[in-house]
Amino acid sequence: MSVAPAPGEERAGTTAPPKRTWTARTRERAVEALPPEKLLPDGQPAYVASWIYVFGVASIASLIAIVGSGMVLTLKGPAWWHDTGVGHFFNSIHLWAVELFFFAMVVHLWGKYWMAAWRGGRARVWVTGAITFLVAIPAALTGYVSQQNFDAQWIATQAKDGLNSVGVGAFFNVTNFGQMYSYHILLLPLAVVILVIAHVLLVRRHGVVPPFELEER
Amino acid sequence: MSLAGALGAIVDLNNPAHVVHWHFIQLSVSNIVVIGLMLVVFALAIVLPFPGAARRQAARRAAGEANGIGGTR
Numbered sequence: 559m560s561v562a563p564a565p566g567e568e569r570a571g572t573t574a575p576p577k578r579t580w581t582a583r584t585r586e587r588a589v590e591a592l593p594p595e596k597l598l599p600d601g602q603p604a605y606v607a608s609w610i611y612v613f614g615v616a617s618i619a620s621l622i623a624i625v626g627s628g629m630v631l632t633l634k635g636p637a638w639w640h641d642t643g644v645g646h647f648f649n650s651i652h653l654w655a656v657e658l659f660f661f662a663m664v665v666h667l668w669g670k671y672w673m674a675a676w677r678g679g680r681a682r683v684w685v686t687g688a689i690t691f692l693v694a695i696p697a698a699l700t701g702y703v704s705q706q707n708f709d710a711q712w713i714a715t716q717a718k719d720g721l722n723s724v725g726v727g728a729f730f731n732v733t734n735f736g737q738m739y740s741y742h743i744l745l746l747p748l749a750v751v752i753l754v755i756a757h758v759l760l761v762r763r764h765g766v767v768p769p770f771e772l773e774e775r
Numbered sequence: 776m777s778l779a780g781a782l783g784a785i786v787d788l789n790n791p792a793h794v795v796h797w798h799f800i801q802l803s804v805s806n807i808v809v810i811g812l813m814l815v816v817f818a819l820a821i822v823l824p825f826p827g828a829a830r831r832q833a834a835r836r837a838a839g840e841a842n843g844i845g846g847t848r
Binding site for chain 2: 609613
């Protein structure tokens with residue numbers, strides 16, 4: 559790491575520019591792509607004042623509730639929620655947060671589809687949102703088969719036939735609790751959270767998609 | 776009667792799921808209800824005015840006119 563000279567002090571006999579580090583390059587690129595006023599804006603265009611723009615942030619709020627309640631369930635173990643009232647409470651929070659997450663995400667998807675939200679160089683915003691939706695589906699499925707009850711067994715034995723029919727059963731075995739639980743509490747939630755962060759940063763960079771212009775008649 | 780018992784008396788869940796079957800389409804009634812609710816919420820989100828939107832729009836328009844420019848932002 560290079561040492562910066564103290565204020566007022568110059569390096570004697572050095573004429574070459576200071577060595578470029580990867581941290582400096584990363585910082586400069588990040589600030590160029592997302593200056594602070596874009597990253598954390600204090601206002602939005604007038605067209606954002608509509609209920610249809612609420613469902614993206616509703617999805618994120620639901621995701622926070624999912625992750626928070628999921629952490630409690632993870633700390634206590636997969637069978638804990640069956641035996642205690644507090645366990646049932648956190649399991650219900652987890653389930654209904656997932657229901658709200660998908661509800662809000664689907665309405666958000668419909669809204670953005672009919673706005674053609676990929677306009678104006680926003681293709682990556684659209685694609686990250688679509689992939690998040692696709693990754694969230696197995697994240698939920700692995701949760702259903704991790705319940706440790708007859709419901710989980712029924713869903714797993716039904717899902718295995720579907721997955722075997724498309725040739726992925728050997729890699730993604732829904733009757734293997736350990737594999738499904740690992741997917742559910744780590745791999746898939748991590749993927750969803752990273753995708754959501756990327757999606758939000760891209761929205762910040764490109765701005766919220768404006769509505770279509772009204773035709774002059 | 777507990778709250779859960781009272782709600783259970785309104786909607787009897789002690790039976791196999793009701794399913795709507797039409798050609799190759801097979802959906803549980805509960806899923807159809809959720810899809811219907813999503814459509815209703817989607818329509819309401821487009822139709823219902825957002826709180827404070829008109830006031831902010833008027834304020835921006837007034838500020839734009841005061842500055843001698845039009846615009847909607």
